[in-house]
Amino acid sequence: CFVCLFLSFTSQVCHSCFRHQAKLHRCAQCKFAHYCDRTCQTACWDEHKQECGAIKKIGKAPSENIRLAARVLWRIHKDTGIVSDSQLISVDQLEDHVADLPEEDLKQLKTDVHNFLEYWSYGRKQHSVDYISHIFGIIKCNGFTLSDQRGLQAVGVGLFPNLCLVNHDCWPNCTVILNHGNQSALSSALHSQRRIELRALEKIPEGAELTVSYVDFLNLSTDRQKKLKEHFHFDCTCEHCSQHIKDDLMMAATESEGNKSSADKVKEVTSFSKGCLEKIESSRIQGEYHEVVKLCRECLAKQENVLADTHLYKLRVLSVASEVLSYLQSFSEAADCARRMVEGYMKLYHPNNALLGMAIMRAGVTHWHAGEIEMAHGMICKAYGILMVTHGPNHAITRDLESMRTQTETELKMFKQNEDVYHTMRDAALKNQPMASKQ
Numbered sequence: 001c002f003v004c005l006f007l008s009f010t011s012q013v014c015h016s017c018f019r020h021q022a023k024l025h026r027c028a029q030c031k032f033a034h035y036c037d038r039t040c041q042t043a044c045w046d047e048h049k050q051e052c053g054a055i056k057k058i059g060k061a062p063s064e065n066i067r068l069a070a071r072v073l074w075r076i077h078k079d080t081g082i083v084s085d086s087q088l089i090s091v092d093q094l095e096d097h098v099a100d101l102p103e104e105d106l107k108q109l110k111t112d113v114h115n116f117l118e119y120w121s122y123g124r125k126q127h128s129v130d131y132i133s134h135i136f137g138i139i140k141c142n143g144f145t146l147s148d149q150r151g152l153q154a155v156g157v158g159l160f161p162n163l164c165l166v167n168h169d170c171w172p173n174c175t176v177i178l179n180h181g182n183q184s185a186l187s188s189a190l191h192s193q194r195r196i197e198l199r200a201l202e203k204i205p206e207g208a209e210l211t212v213s214y215v216d217f218l219n220l221s222t223d224r225q226k227k228l229k230e231h232f233h234f235d236c237t238c239e240h241c242s243q244h245i246k247d248d249l250m251m252a253a254t255e256s257e258g259n260k261s262s263a264d265k266v267k268e269v270t271s272f273s274k275g276c277l278e279k280i281e282s283s284r285i286q287g288e289y290h291e292v293v294k295l296c297r298e299c300l301a302k303q304e305n306v307l308a309d310t311h312l313y314k315l316r317v318l319s320v321a322s323e324v325l326s327y328l329q330s331f332s333e334a335a336d337c338a339r340r341m342v343e344g345y346m347k348l349y350h351p352n353n354a355l356l357g358m359a360i361m362r363a364g365v366t367h368w369h370a371g372e373i374e375m376a377h378g379m380i381c382k383a384y385g386i387l388m389v390t391h392g393p394n395h396a397i398t399r400d401l402e403s404m405r406t407q408t409e410t411e412l413k414m415f416k417q418n419e420d421v422y423h424t425m426r427d428a429a430l431k432n433q434p435m436a437s438k439q
C-alpha cells in the first residue's frame with residue numbers, strides 16, 4: 001500500500017485498521033483521527049503525524065482529496081516516490097489525464113489546488129500549481145475505493161502504483177481486493193498487515209495479459225463505455241464491449257410460448273420500470289421503506305411475463321426489494337426476491353465475479369433468516385466457493401462464510417432428521433434472540 005486514507009463521512013471506523021467499532025478513541029492532538037486503541041494509533045502514527053500537525057494548525061480537516069494529496073506528497077518526500085523494490089512504477093510516472101478534464105472538473109481542480117496550498121503552507125517544500133494538479137489528476141483516475149472488512153461499505157480510498165499498471169477489461173481475468181490482515185490473532189507471528197491483492201479469477205495462460213474491471217459488468221456495453229470514458233478517459237474496446245456480449249440478455253423480453261409480448265408492450269413496461277426505479281431510489285434515500293416495497297411490488301407485477309429474468313431493470317428492482325424487505329424482517333418475500341435476483345446474476349456475471357459471490361452470500365443469509373435452511377446452505381456453499389477465489393481463504397468475509405457454512409450444515413442435518421423438532425427449536429430460538437445477530 002502506497003497511501004491509504006479513510007473517508008471522514010464514515011463514522012465509527014478506526015482510521016488505522018478500518019474496522020467498525022462502537023467506541024473509538026480520539027487523537028488528542030488533532031481531535032480528528034479516531035482509533036480502536038493505542039496499538040492502532042501507534043501503527044498509524046508514521047502516516048498521521050504530519051497530517052496531525054497540519055490539521056491542528058488550520059483548525060479543521062480539509063476534504064478527502066486534499067488530505068490524500070498531502071499524504072501522497074509526504075510519502076514522496078520520504079521515499080523518492082518508490083516505497084519498496086517490488087514497486088514497479090513511481091507515483092510521478094502515473095497518468096493524470098488533467099488535459100482531458102471537462103471544464104467543470106477543471107474548476108473543481110483549481111479550487112482543490114487552492115485549498116491544498118493553504119493546508120500545505122507551513123514551511124514545507126513548496127510545489128508548483130502544475131505539480132499539485134498532477135497529483136490530484138493521479139488520484140482521480142487511479143484512486144482505489146477501499147471497503148470495510150465485511151465488504152459492505154466504502155470506507156476509504158488508496159493509491160497503489162503497481163495496480164495502475166493492470167489494464168481494464170469488462171470481462172477480466174483478475175480481481176483486486178483489500179485484505180484487512182489480521183492483528184487480532186493471539187500470537188503476533190500470525191499477524192498480517194493490511195494489503196491489496198491482485199487475484200486470478202481463472203487459469204491464465206502464460207503470456208496472457210492480466211486485466212481487472214473498473215466498472216460493474218451489470219450495465220449495457222454502451223453504458224460501461226460511457227462510465228469508463230468519463231472516469232478513466234479511455235474508450236473500452238474489450239471483447240464484451242465491441243461485440244456487445246450479453247447486452248441482449250440484459251434487455252431481453254420473455255420468450256416463453258404463448259407469452260410473447262408485443263414490442264409496444266415491452267417498450268411501455270421498460271419505460272414504466274425506468275421511472276419507477278427513480279421513484280424507488282428517492283423513496284429509499286428518504287427512508288420511506290414501506291413506500292419502496294409498494295413501488296417494487298407494483299413494478300415487478302408490471303414486468304411479469306414481459307421482461308426476461310435477466311433484464312437489468314428487473315434485477316435492479318429485485319435487488320432493492322430483497323434488501324429493504326430483509327431490513328423490514330419480511331424474510332420470506334425477501335428470500336424469494338433474492339433468489340430470483342441471483343438466478344439472473346448467474347446468467348450474466350463471470351462465474352467467479354466478486355459481486356456475484358457477495359450477492360449469493362446475502363441471498364443465502366436471507367434464506368437462513370426465512371427458515372429455508374436447505375436453500376440457505378446451498379447458497380452459502382456456492383458463495384464460499386466463489387469467495388475462496390476472489391477473496392482467498394484468509395479474508396475476513398471468507399472466514400465468516402466458513403463458519404456460516406458449518407452452522408447451516410448442522411442445522412440442515414437437524415432439519416433432515418426431524419423437521420418438526422427443527423421448526424420448534426428454531427421458533428424458540430427466534431423468540432429468545434433477535435435474528436439480526438446473524439447479519
Ligand SMILES: [Zn+2]
Nearest residue numbers: 014017036040
Ligand atoms: Zn483499529
Ligand SMILES: [Zn+2]
Nearest residue numbers: 027029030052
Ligand atoms: Zn492527530
Ligand SMILES: [Zn+2]
Nearest residue numbers: 170236238241
Ligand atoms: Zn469493455
